[in-house]
Amino acid sequence: MKIKILRYFKFFFIFCSALSTIYIYTYPLILGCFPFKRLFSVAPFRLLTFADPQIEGDAKILNKGLRGYIDLWGNDIYLSHIQWAMSTLLFPRPTHLVILGDLMSSQWISDEEHRKRVYRLNKIFMRRQPYLGVFNVSGNHDIGYSGEMTRKRVNRWERAFGRVNDAYYFETMIRGKPRRLRIVILNTLSIDEPVYDKSIRQETLVFLDKMGKEQIPTILLTHLPLYKHKGLCKDPPYVKYYEKDKTIKEQNHLSENSSNLVLTRLFNHIYNGAIITGHDHEGCDCIHMLDDQGMWIVKRFNNEKEGIREITVRSMMGQYGGYSGVFSAKINEASDKWEFSYCLYPFVINQIWWSIYICDFIVILSFLFSLLKYRGIKSFVRRLFRNNSFWD
Secondary structure, eight states: OHHHHHHHHHHHHHHHHHHHHHHHHHHHHTTOOOOOOGGOOOOOOEEEOOOOOOBBBBBHHHHHTTHHHHHHHHHHHHHHHHHHHHHHSSOOOOOHHHHOOOOBOOOOOOHHHHHHHHHHHHHHTTOOOOOOOEEEEOOHHHHHOTOOHHHHHHHHHHHHHSSSEEEEEEEEETTTTTEEEEEEOOGGGSSSSOOOHHHHHHHHHHHHHHHHHHHOOEEEEEEOOOOOOSSSSSSSEEEEEOOTHHHHHHESSHHHHHHHHHHHHHHTOOOOEEEEEEEEEEEEEEEEEEETOOOEEEEEETTOOSEEEEEEOOSSSSSGGGOOOEEEEEEETTEEEEEEEEEEEEEEEEEEHHHHHHHHHHHHHHHHHHHHHHHHHHHHHHHHHTTTTGGO
């Protein structure tokens, strides 16, 4: 009876292991948000979104030794797998990629350690990348909050990943008509005062004014979310200051005034755009609208409401479930305007990821042991080493 129970348990274990392995290698297909009916009207702009990978480095190895090194190696594989799965298994495939800040775990690292992490990030996200464009957004763990954002940190970031404030234009032909979409990368971390380096803030404001002179459908990519009152998202409004110079040490959202400035400059009171942010690891989905007095207000996203949707992408870190998302834009035939949609793709937490691989390893060892037992260990080894005189 016990042998029978063990046999059933073995088959169940193998079945669960195989099913789990199939899932982690096909989850974008299983969770796919692109219904078959849409395949003939594919959105021309499809943006794959990742947020807050926060890869660690030398400090972890220093504190944990070999275990820290193994953790870093395993985390890089985990993030690489998510990037590979999302970029190759979706249909249609994403056309662009964005990493929404906090690529690294600390802004205080040395230049040498920064170079090492840049190399690792390129291996994780850029190897065999099929995208038309890749957008890197700077986060507080990359260049610091405004109270610690130095010119040196900004320059170091820009050498590796591109400008902290920039604009790109996506152009396509739809039904014989040229269509444009503006993608704006904005360093919102530098806007709220008091700041450490006023010149960095001034550059951001000048860039914002320049963008405000164009009236074009816009997708804003930034790390720090816009203002939301308590209860809308996991992170409430919060600002902490350095005691010495009273500059900003930490903040969850832009201030309400700064948020209104960004919304007015980039969207000019016209509902034709979207905002994608990071920072809040739990993620959030809201919509900015104008009230009867022409003032910006924010509420939870609802498809029935018209406004500027702000999507805060949940972190892709292992403890948050390896989330990613696909943001798409296409022309609505009825209104002849850009229409935006977003789909979230959860993976699994890193402990489950490792458990699946450990189970697979046990199954493979069990299979090999059963094979040797069935065929006979001695005869199996003899066939392997047939020409070895030791067995004669």
